[in-house]
Amino acid sequence: MGKTSRDKRDIYYRLAKENKWRARSAFKLMQIDDEFQILKGVTRAVDLCAAPGSWSQVLSKRLYEEDEKAKIVAIDLQPMAPIPGVIQLQGDITSVETANQVIEHFSGEKADIVICDGAPDVTGIHSLDEFMQAELILAAFNITSHVLKNGGNFLAKIFRSRNSSLLYAQMKRYFKQVYLAKPRSSRQSSCEAFVLCLDYSPPEGFVPTMNKTSLEIKDNVTADVIDGFVTCGDLSGWDSEKSYPLDIECSFPRGTLDEDDKKRYEFKDVVQPPTDPAYKEALEKKKTGVFSKMNADMNKEMKAAIKREK
């Protein structure tokens, strides 16, 4: 595959490089913010699972560039290159020490918003990946319950599955409103979506803990637990499912270039790859077929077990 093929297939990947965003995810946060204005008036923000840092770049641009007093804390297991106005904590979001460090950086105050675009290291085993993602969201909620002020907001990436309504029901216990947002820059064919929880109001007597393995739900929760499913982003804008030719003028939002600014396609490298990603080893293993073999072995074992049961 040629080095320009992803630029053709994935307009947001190309746009990210053209606009100096470290990852295409930046557009997802911007489109959600444009729809819900979640960053309006925010002075203390936490970005969980932040590396390589495109969401932190958006926070820096929309908060710190507007008001240098804004405080942004970004947490990741991985180190990441500096971003103006962003304090970096290299740490694990599942640890209470990380929560305490966040509050220290806010001089004892709590955050107005916590955002999380986290993803565990992908194994390629679908059910395991889905389970790990659900665990990560639970961890993200646990740390959020330590650092978020009452009335604050929480945004987290999820992969929709048949179990998602349980998560919405759980979130509804702690937040007044729960939306599911699907930005236009997130492929429609992907089960990725973002749960947006507004107005943190934990039940009386709730004590935040990092050890919770499941959250409570409201007794009277019904199937319609979310307040809405909202697609975000301009419908006449770039379509993440479409391939575009390389010789089109590329700008964001679509059509915002002046005639003078128009330029021809020029290949650009990614702005800032993760410095030392934990998934490097997993990717190597995937390449060498270790996971396919594990998958095949597991399937074999399961089939044998089913046969024995019969």
Ligand code: SAM
């Ligand atoms: N939001 C980022 C951006 O816009 O550039 C992309 C995040 S990337 C998809 C997922 C990140 O989650 C990885 O950098 C990974 O190290 C981080 N991560 C996964 N588990 C974590 C944990 N327990 N604590 C902290 N970070 C974690």
